[in-house]
Amino acid sequence: MSEPERAATPENHQIVPRKDLDFQFDQVPKYWFGGDPFKTRFFDAMSMLFPEGEKFFIECVRDYRDQVSDPVMQEHIRDFIFQEGQHGMVHTRFNDRLKKQGIEVDAITQKNKEILAAYRRRTPKWFTLSLTTGGEHMTAIMAHNFLHRPEIFAEADHRMRAMYYWHAIEEIEHKAVAFDVLQKIAGANYFQRIAGLLWETFLFPFHVFLVMRHMLQVDGQSSWKTWIKGFWWLYGPGGLYMKLLPHYLTFYLPGFHPWRFGRMDAMRHWLDVYDKDGDPIAAGDTVARTFS
Secondary structure (H helix, E strand, O other): OOOOOOOOOOOOOOOOOOOOOOOOOOOOOOEOOOOHHHHHHHHHHHHHHHHHHHHHHHHHHHOOOOHHHHHHHHHHHHHHHHHHHHHHHHHHHHHHHHOOOOOOOOHHHHHHHHHHHHHHHOOOOHHHHHHHHHHHHHHHHHHHHHHHHHHHHOOOHHHHHHHHHHHHHHHHHOOOOHHHHHHHOOOHHHHHHHHHHHOOOOOOOOHHHHHHHHHHHHOOOOOHHHHHHHHHHOOOOOOOOHHHHHHHHHHOOOOOOOHHEEOHHHHHHHHHHHHHHHHHHHHHHHHHHOOO
């Protein structure tokens, strides 16, 4: 198993608010991931959970915002909130497309909202922020891998690849915000820090698979063969999740910080293109070509 890539904190680090991005969802086919129902619905199910998840992350960081005196951290929190809000809006637009396919988007979204609200009511603020930090770590490691392993999205529609690349870029930009608030403001110890990730490790895939079960049943694609083949793609040797494992485990190092790990070169290529013309699809295509 390969070692996770190490990276230093980028100089003049910025979290850039971006809005009004167009991914041409109306042109995306139903099974946009190489015609494969399982792979498509895996990412579609994540998209279904993102809008309420992003709201939850925002609320959990906001719990500590009034305790932050550092103006740089305040600015990072503000931009983190903006980016997460935009992620929710874009994924909501994509999810609206899923309604036309017979997916119970509103019911699933409402259930997700109720579950996250229960966490807010029944657990302490440090724990919900720890959940946020764990969720941000999971999205960050996916982001780094998606950008630097073009084979992951090799069969995907380039517009959907562009959406996930854009999401990845911004997850990398703000990947340390919740972590720093948890450590520096909430004063979490090691066990409080890892508690959220341990819970997220099982919670997030479980919810994704529940949503997928509904989607594949609607599609008439819920045979055991579909699931076995799909789980092999995720968990088999060289599978999607197995490729994430080395980077995932870095979180449990006592001296871990998000900026200690993760390559940045693909991100720089994306920014070079996007900053010139504001086209996230062209930027995604450039990264895919450069690192293929």
